[in-house]
Amino acid sequence: MLPATGRLVIPRGTREHFVPDGVPIDMRNLDAAKIAAARNALRCAEIAELRRATREPMSWSRFWKNLTGAFPRTSLRIPTNPIEAEKKFCP
Structure with missing residues (x-):
């Protein structure tokens, strides 16, 4: 899902081991x-x-x-x- 901010947000209940719920993945801070x-x-x-x-x-x-x-x-x-x-x- 891509909200208006242009950031990828992991939906609740998926990939808990990878990224905490609701935390956007910011590609600039890698x-x-x-x-x-x-x-x-x-x-x-x-x-x-x-x-x-x-x-x-x-x-x-x-x-x-x-x-x-x-x-x-x-x-x-x-x-x-x-x-x-x-x-x-x-x-």
Whole structure:
């Protein structure tokens, strides 16, 4: 939901673990270290493969990779803190 202020507001009852209820997400106040860590984590092996699995065009090769990699990707847990995600997935 985007109110007249142009800020994204998380509705009550959703994502309590991520952002407290009713707190707007202000994109101007993001931490540069967290942004860099998130960008780096997206390029690390397991997260990069998850992104390829959902973004590449479907082919027989991609189908087979998705089929054989479904279980490991289903159990993949990415921390909400980008610095922790980078530490976990990037050697």
